Amino acid sequence: MPSVLHSLPYFVAGWLFLCGLYGIVTSKHLVHAVICLAILQSSTYVLLLAVGYRVGGAAPIFADISTSELVVDPVVQALMLTDVVVEAVVVALLLAMVVKAHEKSGSVSPDDLRTMRG
Amino acid sequence: MIWFGAALLVLIAVAGTAVVRTRDVTSQVLALGFYGLLLALMFFFFQAPDVALSQITVGAVALPLMVMLAIARMKFRERARSSGSGEGGHE
């Protein structure tokens, strides 16, 4: 594999993490902030997948291939499945908070979350 | 082959940036769905069909659906509020 590619997914993961942080920090809309959190989380998918990838490895499903074949790491995939669920539920819960906050205060701007100040 | 994967990764980085930079929430939901599909494609490509399947169901369907439901509910409230009659839902 060309050496340019050796670190590419790691860079992408780091970039996505930062993008998510940037989105949350500068967000003007709470739903936007929640979606940015989902982007931030997707960086962990890219990183986990990259960490367990093996060039030429098959998918870790031995329905059609012989058990002696080299496969990519199944453990990171199991971790990613957990990760996907975590992402979905965090988003669901945060959105519920946003919806409720909107009902009570009529605003979805983080600048209006200021009643707690000081 | 590996170059295709690399291109996919770069595309994901760009798409992620685009989702973050989209400030209008309704278009952002669409972008998020597209981004979720790209991720699923990458999972398939890198031999993770299980994760790809959950990513399609969650990342590309369930997640945007939930965001849309949340937005719909907030809009419903706003309409109910602005209509003033308290009947709700009619414009």
Added chain:
Amino acid sequence: MMNPPISPALAVAVPLLGAAALTGARKWLARAVMDALGLLISLATLFICAWLLLGSVHHGASVYWLGGWWPRGSTAVGIGLVIEPIGTGLATFAALLTTLALLFSWRFVETGSNHFQPLMLIFLAAMSGFSLTGDLFNLFVFFELMSIAAFALCGLKTAEPAPLQGSFNFAITNSVAGFVVLTGIALLYSATGALNMAQIGLSLGTRHDPLVLFAWTLLTCGFLVKAAIVPFHLWLPDAHAVAPTPVCVLFSGLMVELGLYAVARIHYAIFAGCFASHHGALHMILYSFAAATVLLGGVMCYAEHHLKRMLAFSTICHSGLMLATLAAGGPLALAAMLAYLLAHGLVKGGLFFLSGVLLHNRRSITEPELFAAGRKLPWAGTLGALWILGGIGLAAAPPLALLLGEAGAEHAAELTHLHGLSLLFIFGGGMTAAAVLRVGMHTFFGWGGGVISDRAAEIGELPETKPENRKIHPYHIIAPAFCILFAIAIAFLPGWLHVLRDAAAAMANQPAYLHTTYTGQNVPLTQPSWREAIPGAAGRGLLALGLGTLLALSSVFRNRLPRPLRAGAFMEHGFRPLRAMQSGHPGDYVLWITVGLALFGSAAMIFMRA
């Protein structure tokens, strides 16, 4: 090999099963039945955890491999629960606090539509799983479970906007922290191909490169967000201000401290070998963050007039003290930190229960509105005395058990030549005690008058109980009294300290931990007592208490003092930049997390480079 007397997984499975059953039945069960069942399940968990604790004390540490997946050679294929006195002790403490909180909320705290009890049980399960697990990814899973349950519990009072804002800030910061931890786990997995903490430690050996340093940074900072260390602390006052008081007891009493426990756990199990030659720098970094936390927490604690926010800042301050203790390094510091954790959890729990009683009966939680209100309460004397005792406890003065932790910390600092720790304790203890005593003087004694207020206090808080029933029942007194009196009792029961010291020696010893994980056998280790340090600590505690009392008096009677002596009133107004930091804006909070990560990471790369 000594098997645990009962399957340790039950400490997690029983409350989870109970929560599922209660949720399924919540639409049909009456409030009282839900409460009784919740209490019963929590008691059962307490019983299981205590049994495990006793087993591990008597027969030594062991490892329970879930699903029967014993390691193959040096590779752990399944998840192991480490059954040793510290983990089981924390799980027992979690069950104890949850039981007390459920007892306190008996038919009285708002529960949504019976949502409260299952959420509390899930929270308990997450805390005990977090304390017991020996697997890094499993630690993350329980971290998330704990967070999600905490977010939901925080938003229980949906009738006003403030709780939703507080829980939103809490949720977004702690979720970011979770993903920071997960990134760290992924990096370590890439370096070692393992998820079991002992195996990662074994595989890393003495490897010391930027990757290991950065993974350590991510894991530590992620857990420090939970532990509310400056600058990761901003979510905590908001979350505490809006959560119902029984939930605050769990947040401040244990959840925050579990973040520190995780920092210690991963340090000793995974990174101890890597950073063996850089202990000085490592401890200095942790110590700097801890000192900043103590200073900020102490100052802000005294400047708050919303009781729960005040106690929240005191938790930040004491969390800083515990991290400073940990930063002294070595098994003795770990033991001292854990002793302090236990005593602080009890005292802080008691104070939160008491403020819950005030909120219940007086329908308010801010100092100006509570002025002299304590005297009108039934059992005013008992409540006032408990409150004042709590204040004395925070100063680490006798007769409360925080004193023992402070003595150990000081002793450990002497051994490792760490300076200034006793000053930090005097400052942090003094400031937080002063704030609590000031509230006591105003509320229960009715001294002074014209109470100073601040913006956050003016928002006030909706009561969490129904207005028609403001009666104070005996069980409202039992929970705080138990907490405070237990914190006094353990100061005079020295047996547990001996167990704790030896268990901490085993936990802080990486080879011993490895041996226990792979063979399931206990490695008996002992370390000397710090009894000779106790008189000195008592002196320092009394000094902190004295200074704190003076500060509180100068605040309460400021009108009778000449202007230069009004130190209390000056401190009470607080400092604008510190207040501005607490902006309530989620973007700012996440920004400070980023800044903290960058600072911590640069410090690690510069001062601990290979």
Added chain:
Amino acid sequence: MSERARNTLFFVAGAVLLSLYFYAARNLAPWGDYRGPYGDIIARRAVYERHATDIVNAINYDYRAFDTLGEEFILFTAVLGVSMLLRREEDAPTKPADQLEDRFGLSDAVRSVNLPALLVTTVFGFYIGLHGQLTPGGGFQAGVILATGVVLVYVCENTETFRRITSHAAVEVTESAGAGAYALIGIASLFAGMPFLCNFLGLGKTGDVFSSGTIALISACVGVEVTAAFLLVVYTYLEEIVTGAVPED
């Protein structure tokens, strides 16, 4: 904090953080060079030990089933939290079904594909769920797919049917039963004299739908829980709209 100060501070801190990460990432193994050992050991043995061909599910529902127990309860807790946050004020009135408006205005042609689409979705969901131990898929994916089928009912404007299905108290009971059953399977293995969450059932023939013991069973529980959980979330969000409950101001 002013917007400008916030942006500046973020760019400085972010740049530092990113460079630290890139500096550290140089020590990572090159991409595509997985070195094990955890994944390789399991991949080599799981087929023999557990008669499951989808190793990822063998890990999720057996080797690391305790993680998945936590994960299912994360989902469970979040649903409980959402339903608590968005619970309706008790006295909010509801409108009769015939007064609910047409929200999507779909043509009859689109509606006519509804039933086949629903059928296909359901069959696909069951297929994915039942073959989890053999091919990609499993309880979680199946649950989401099945729940999406019910959402199709709503999209195709049968609001009343949708409401009847999802508002039923049985949905939450089903969800709790699914989650509780997972914990119960773990406890059941204790009664069989084995450690918690041990695979105590017969493993069956590799490749069978009912092979691999508790893996298939747990997968089924997860499927039940996820289906119900997802329906609960969707219904909670839509409750006001489909019942026409009037918000109080």
